[in-house]
Amino acid sequence: MKTLNVARILTACVIVVLIIYLFNSTQNHNLKENRSDIRQFFTDGEQKKVVxxxxxxxxxxxxxxxxxxxxxxxxxxxxxxxxxxxxxxxxxxxxxxxxxxxxxxxxxxxxxxxxxxxxxxxxxxxxxxxxxxxxxxxxxxxxxxxxxxxxxxxxxxxxxxxxxxxxxxxxxxxxxxxxKTETIAIEFKGEGSNIYSNDFGQKKINVSVIxxxxxxxxxxxxxxxxxxxxxxxxxxxxxxxxxxxxxxxxxxxxxxxxxxxxxxxxxxxxxxxxxxxxxxxxxxxxxxxxxxxxxxxxxxxxxxxx
Incomplete structure (x- = not known):
């Protein structure tokens, strides 16, 4: 009976270690995915127009x-x-x-x-x-x-x-x-262009906001x-x-x-x-x-x- 209990404890320990390993592997994978996403974010997407x-x-x-x-x-x-x-x-x-x-x-x-x-x-x-x-x-x-x-x-x-x-x-x-991440229209009038202006006839451009x-x-x-x-x-x-x-x-x-x-x-x-x-x-x-x-x-x- 004592040997059986020891075996159960060892089995439980192995399971816990395995779970921790899998969790960390998942986190590291997600971390790499996040870093990959941000690089792709900076390079792809005509709408975002980021460099x-x-x-x-x-x-x-x-x-x-x-x-x-x-x-x-x-x-x-x-x-x-x-x-x-x-x-x-x-x-x-x-x-x-x-x-x-x-x-x-x-x-x-x-x-x-x-x-x-x-x-x-x-x-x-x-x-x-x-x-x-x-x-x-x-x-x-x-x-x-x-x-x-x-x-x-x-x-x-x-x-x-x-x-x-x-x-x-x-x-x-x-x-x-x-x-928030969105595309907004602003009036482009040189220095001081902002979201608050509403001058009739001014050229509007779409800009990406993150x-x-x-x-x-x-x-x-x-x-x-x-x-x-x-x-x-x-x-x-x-x-x-x-x-x-x-x-x-x-x-x-x-x-x-x-x-x-x-x-x-x-x-x-x-x-x-x-x-x-x-x-x-x-x-x-x-x-x-x-x-x-x-x-x-x-x-x-x-x-x-x-």
Whole structure:
């Protein structure tokens, strides 16, 4: 009887080991499939119109897609003090907006000069909204980090690819980031093209927008941290920030810099203020402001960084 029990225990152990092995094999297979999918995503599909080149290996190789766990930070309840600060933010928005605009004019290069840490080796900058490359050129000239630019408008994406074709540290991808993957129509009117404009007679073009969380996961964010996420995407900033907070991925970005666009402020002020002022309080859980021209430009840095 004793021998029979030992045999049963050994059999059970073998079964458990086999199950673990099969589970890990499946996970590894899925991991490889995910990495294969993201490469195919960057190369295939006329509708997506995205560009993949060898420089993206810098971001993909060795960085499998992470599983982001934990309770979403964005769903945490707000304290009494936080609710009061949101109310104050909404109440004095007009004053803050005018003051922010006035002061930013005096310090308009803060979005470039504020990031000396990018001089360190192998720092990573993800720039959302490249336009014709004014900021990208300055970032490259001053810091030359590993630099990924996401630009949804084909004209600008092509211009950026040509501009940085001789810099192996710069990668340009032709799509935008948002809360969900979709194709949207925008009015192309040069610099400042955005989803809010509705000018009669303006040429409309379709652009691809990718769910920001899925994009960052496929890049491997979470296995490593991004030194700076800089967003000047004519209105997508709050969408991306909300996604990062909802999933908890926000903690993998050491610095998050964003331009707040006045178009959203004037078109749907109540909705904009609700989102912006609430996001300010949720960001304080993991980050602190290092500069802010309210409703214009601001930078958030992880609490445990200098």
């Amino acid at each position: 993949y080149n060898k420089h993206l290996q810098l971001f993909l190789d060795g960085h499998p897609s992470p599983a982001v766990g934990g309770k979403a930070l964005f769903n945490h309840s707000l304290s009494y003090d936080q609710i009061n600060r949101i109310s104050h933010c909404r109440q004095y928005a007009d004053v803050d907006w005018l003051k922010g605009a006035e002061n930013f004019v005096k310090d308009k290069y803060v979005c470039i000069n504020h990031h000396d840490y990018l001089k360190e080796n192998n720092t990573i900058l993800i720039e959302v909204g490249g336009n014709f490359g004014a900021d990208a050129s300055l970032f490259t000239a001053v810091y030359n980090p590993r630099h990924l630019i996401v630009e949804p408008i084909p004209y600008y994406a092509t211009l950026l690819q040509e501009k940085f074709k001789d810099n192996p540290r710069v990668t340009v991808l032709n799509f935008g980031l948002g809360q 769910n920001s969380t899925e994009f960052f996961q496929n890049l491997g964010v979470g296995i490593y941290s991004v030194d700076l996420l800089s967003m000047d995407c004519e209105g997508c900033e709050l969408d991306v920030l909300e996604n990062l907070l909802e999933t908890g991925m926000v903690k993998y970005f050491k610095n998050i810099q964003l331009e707040i666009h006045s178009m959203a402020y004037f078109i749907d002020k109540e909705n904009y203020l609700t989102r912006y002022c609430t996001l300010q309080e949720h960001m304080r859980r993991t980050h602190r402001l290092t500069y802010q021209y309210k409703h214009m430009w601001e930078n958030w840095r992880l609490l445990d960084l200098k």
